[in-house]
Amino acid sequence: MLDSILSQSAADLENLKKPSKNDELKLSLKSVLAQIPLSRHVLLFVIILFQVFLVLYILRSPHVSLPSRQQQLPDFHAGECEAGRIYVYELPPLFNVELKNNCTNLDPWHSKCDANLNDGLGPAAAQLARVVPENLVPAWYWTDHYWGEVLYHNRMLSYKCRTLEPEKATAFYIPFYVGLAVGNYLWGNYSGKDRDWHSEMLARWVQEQPWWKRSYGSDHMIMLGRLTWDFRRAIDAGNDWGTSLLHMPAMRNVIRLCVERNIWDPLEVAVPYPTIFHPRSDSDILEWQRFVRGQNRTKLFAYVGGGRESIKNDFRGLLLTQCLNESGSCQHVDCARKNCLDGTTAIMEAFLDSNFCLQPRGDGFTRRSVFDCMLAGSIPVFFWKRTAYLQYEWFVPAEPESYSVFIHRSDVRNGTSIRKVLERYSREEVDRMREKVIEYIPRFVYAKSNEGLKNTKDAFETAIEGVLRKFKDHMQRGRIAVVD
Incomplete structure (x- = not known):
């Protein structure tokens, strides 16, 4: 039963209801054979039989993906597919x-x-x-x-x-x-x-x-x-x-x-x-990079998220407390009040206005906010190495300190001030890290065109x-x- 479900489409099942045309085919075949010398009947029969078996084999092989007349692959130039197809x-x-x-x-x-x-x-x-x-x-x-x-x-x-x-x-x-x-x-x-x-x-x-x-x-x-x-x-x-x-x-x-x-x-x-940015062309990438590079950022850091009161010793709650206590330096977007999953302009506004963005772990060790943050040219602050450093090797710089800040979560729990840590970075160091983030934007966005x-x-x-x-x-x- 399972095999029939997997191999038959709705059209196949519908075709089973249609009347058979075997009688009509038999009459046509007899008419053709009647006009051919007997010595050639056997050869013609073998050719027809071979073609029938070939068609049946193709139709019964679900792994074969035959291109339709409309299906066209993009042109590619020599050397583009050296690693394979x-x-x-x-x-x-x-x-x-x-x-x-x-x-x-x-x-x-x-x-x-x-x-x-x-x-x-x-x-x-x-x-x-x-x-x-x-x-x-x-x-x-x-x-x-x-x-x-x-x-x-x-x-x-x-x-x-x-x-x-x-x-x-x-x-x-x-x-x-x-x-x-x-x-x-x-x-x-x-x-x-x-x-x-x-x-x-x-x-x-x-x-x-x-x-x-x-x-x-x-x-x-x-x-x-x-x-x-x-x-x-x-x-x-x-x-x-x-x-x-x-x-x-x-x-x-x-x-x-x-x-x-x-x-x-x-x-x-x-x-x-x-992420939510899907560039249509190379020029879209370049223009966005110029835009985030030229932003006038008025906040030292941002935190997008909320606390989780149901979790004992909730780390997000600690970040929230520090951000609210440093409201002159930190911009907070409360995901308990705004629908952060389905999209809100407040997230992009906060990241565009901040030099750094706090990135605790999400449901797992990672979260999309890491890429939303860097997309806006904001420098991520990590508390777990598994949030990015041990995950996205092909998509972020190999030297973590070149584009991000790491503060161990234990230090935060023990009272380390995030604001004071971030204020130690000079203007030149911040600009250098931001430039590295901006350089890597193309690697973590998905283009709009399927090509x-x-x-x-x-x-x-x-x-x-x-x-x-x-x-x-x-x-x-x-x-x-x-x-x-």
């Missing part, structure tokens, strides 16, 4: 399209349908018209920070190094929207079986593909739109949080792109959360080229997949 699986719709379209049921509290607007970029952020340069307003959208699976899939379909021929591929992309699949089951009285349903179906499907069997998935990749911990429930952990996708044999050798990685897992690569930017590598291209280099390195080293 990527084949994108055409999954049954229940693994992506149906999940995205079922947007009213993806979140137990409110609809996610707005996130699907503008090819997954979300609603246009017209409210920013009084905050950002007027001609850049069309490049801003209220993008859902957990919508990376949709964005990466859309970009991958138009990627310059995509191939429609799997035998020519260096890597294989699995466009499974697992973050959307599990999101609705994370809260409420759901069982582990409920949370694993889509993951188990996908695991069975991908293990049947000949290209997966060839390498046991060691040349495959997938994008996880949520924190890695949402996909790491132990298989025998019953009804605990998340799905157990990453503990399934099908994923054992697959490289995972995710917004927060497990730093002890060498197959995981942390990629930036989608990317002309001369600038954004977060998507930086991530995919990095993964292709990893695959190439694995092949050169003769990496052998882990097999049960």
Whole structure:
């Protein structure tokens, strides 16, 4: 039953209801054969039989993604795809399209349908018209920070190094929207079986593909739109949080792109959360960099967030207290009063007006606010090294002190004044760190066009080229997949 669900589309099922044309085909064949000498009947029969078997083979092979007449890949120039090319699986719709379209049921509290607007970029952020340069307003959208699976899939379909021929591929992309699949089951009285349903179906499907069997998935990749911990429930952990996708044999050798990685897992690569700025061109990038560089910042630092009274010894509460006590130096945006997730102009205004921004850990060790902060040219202040330094190596400078400040959380708990620490930095040091932040902006934003930017590598291209280099390195080293 499962195999029939995965292999048959709605159109296939509809076609089963249509009358058979076998009788008509038989009459046509007899008419043709009657006009051909007997000596050639056998040869013609063999040719027809071969063609029938060829068509049946193609139709029954779900891993083959045949290009439609409308499907065209972008032109690429010699040398652009030296690290290899990527084949994108055409999954049954229940693994992506149906999940995205079922947007009213993806979140137990409110609809996610707005996130699907503008090819997954979300609603246009017209409210920013009084905050950002007027001609850049069309490049801003209220993008859902957990919508990376949709964005990466859309970009991958138009990627310059995509191939429609799997035998020519260096890597294989699995466009499974697992973050959307599990999101609705994370809260409420759901069982582990409920949370694993889509993951188990996908695991069975991908293990049947000949290209997966060839390498046991060691040349495959997938994008996880949520924190890695949402996909790491132990298989025998019953009804605990998340799905157990990453503990399934099908994923054992697959490289995972995710917004927060497990730093002890060498197959995981942390990629930036989608921000709300999606440049349309190289000139958009340059103009935004000039704009943030020229800002007159009136506050020493900003804190976007609130305290969590339900958490004992809440660290965010300590930051909030320091910010409120230093109101002349610190600007606070209270996310308990403003909808910080769905977008508010107050966040960008605060970061544009501040030299530094406080970045405690979020639901995990990371948070999108890190990239919102740096996008505005504000210098991040970290309290956990795992918030950025051990996560986003391809997207931020290698020298942490060149673009950020680190204050250990224990020092803050013991009474260290954040204001006094930040005031020790000279004007020249602040300008130098800000310039480094501004330099790296292209690496952590996602372009508006699915074809990317002309001369600038954004977060998507930086991530995919990095993964292709990893695959190439694995092949050169003769990496052998882990097999049960």
